Amino acid sequence: MSCIKEEMFSKACKYAINAMIYVATLPEGVQRAGLKEIAQAINSPEAFTAKILQQLVRDELLNSAKGPHGGFEIQGDPNTITIAQIVGSIDGNLIFTGCALGLEKCSEDHPxxxxxxxxxxxxxxxxxxxxxxxxxxxxxxxxxxSFLKY
Amino acid sequence: MSCIKEEMFSKACKYAINAMIYVATLPEGVQRAGLKEIAQAINSPEAFTAKILQQLVRDELLNSAKGPHGGFEIQGDPNTITIAQIVGSIDGNLIFTGCALGLEKCSEDHPxxxxxxxxxxxxxxxxxxxxxxxxxxxxxxxxxxSFLKY
DNA sequence: TTAAATAAAGACAAAAATATCTTTAAATAT
DNA sequence: ATATTTAAAGATATTTTTGTCTTTATTTAA
Structure with a gap:
């Protein structure tokens, strides 16, 4: 057994953060970013990225539109969308709340x-x-x- | 897609930390802790735990002995063994060093x-x-x- | 020296995460 | 209306992680 490559976030979550940042960098009101464009911009697998974007749409962090000139845009004010919300949408909130050792009965009184x-x-x-x-x-x-790419 | 249940550490790593703590709590010099005892103490699947303990032995955090009264014991001084070492052994050090967004070219100058x-x-x-x-x-x-169990 | 107890190693199985492909639905433009 | 463009949904495949089972090697004790 060599070791596991555990990181802070899942790949899905990292793609989600990257995608949200990419979309947020676009001049607003102009035009939506399509799946293909996003996946290319953040260097992620297209179909997998689609699933992640769907989840972000479901959680109302993104808006989507089908058809020509369709695509994705930030839903609401980017000023009020936090990394915590994106992470929560994809990775859940165990990273914020779960016991580091995975114990059920872990609390302040019973640490x-x-x-x-x-x-x-x-x-x-x-x-x-x-x-x-x-x-x-x-x-x-x-x-x-700061940079999303080279 | 519901969300992923990402936590800080992999399950393997959590079992490893728990196991190391359990073994460290035993009166030293007395007797080694067997696999069965450890898995029971930390409420982990026995065979999977065996694999994890093997890794800890390979990385010289534990000593093991076969045969009757065999088992595992902390290798060296528990005062000098850190959580970081246990985590590094099982989950690797991407959690310490990897870019949060998974970018290859992320550094101080190119953040x-x-x-x-x-x-x-x-x-x-x-x-x-x-x-x-x-x-x-x-x-x-x-x-x-503090508590390993209820 | 043999039987019993134990960990190590290896093969295998199941579940979860990652990734792809195909079909469907909706929007636009002609 | 129809064709085109796009995201959504669903089915499937691959990889990784988690978990189990079987065999082997080693140690102890009788």
Whole structure:
């Protein structure tokens, strides 16, 4: 057994965040981004990306439209959409709330052996994700301060 | 598509941490803990746990002995074994080092859109795991301050 | 030296995540 | 109306992770 390649988020979730950021960077009101365009932009498998976008539409983070000039756009104000919402939509909220050791009966009063140590980190993570919104991220990408690609 | 149940660590990794803690709580020098005992103590599938323990033995976090009164024991000083080492052995170190968005070309100079925000959290997580040792954890379990079970 | 107890190793099975392909539905433009 | 474009939905395939079972190797004790 070599080791598992566990990361912070699932691949689906990473594609979701990337896709949302990509769509958010587009000049608004102009035109929707199609599946093909998105998948190419974020370097993700097209059909799998489609499934993920569907989920984001279901969770009302994206709007979609069929037909010519159809595609996806951010639903609502990018300023109010957080990374936490995107992650919650795809990966669920166990990353925010689940016991690090997977124990059922883990709580403040009945803490698992790493409960308090992880709580601080988790609160940090949660707080950061709740306060990081799409608009800010997209602005920095558009200003060339951070990058979705090379 | 309902959502994925992504957590911080893989199940294998959680079993590993639990197992290491359990073994560390046993009075030292006395006797080794057998597979069956460990799996029962941490409520994990026995055969799968065996594979995980093998990996921990390979990575020199545990010693094992076959035959009657065989079993597993912590290799070396529990004071110097950190959660980071256990996690690294089973889940690898992508959780410490990998880009949150899975981008190949993500670095300080060429940061992905969430790089800096996540860096702080990741450093927090890494620091915590590197400074949390088995001995301290086991002591608190033995003192009834934290719990592996109900 | 043999039987029993144990972990190691390897083959296999099941479940979940990732990925693809095909069909359907809806929108647009001609 | 019809053809075209697009997303949605559903079926299927692949890979990874999780889990089990069987055989082998090693140790202990009788």
């Amino acid at each position: 698992c052996p790493v409960h308090h140590k992880f709580k601080a980190v988790r609160d940090h993570l949660t707080g950061m994700m709740l306060t990081t919104n799409l608009k800010d991220i997209a602005t920095r990408v558009n200003d060339g301060i | 992905c859109p969430v790089h800096h925000k996540f860096k702080a959290v990741r450093d927090h997580l890494t620091g915590m795991m590197l400074t949390t040792n088995l001995k301290d954890i086991a002591t608190r379990v033995n003192d009834g301050i």
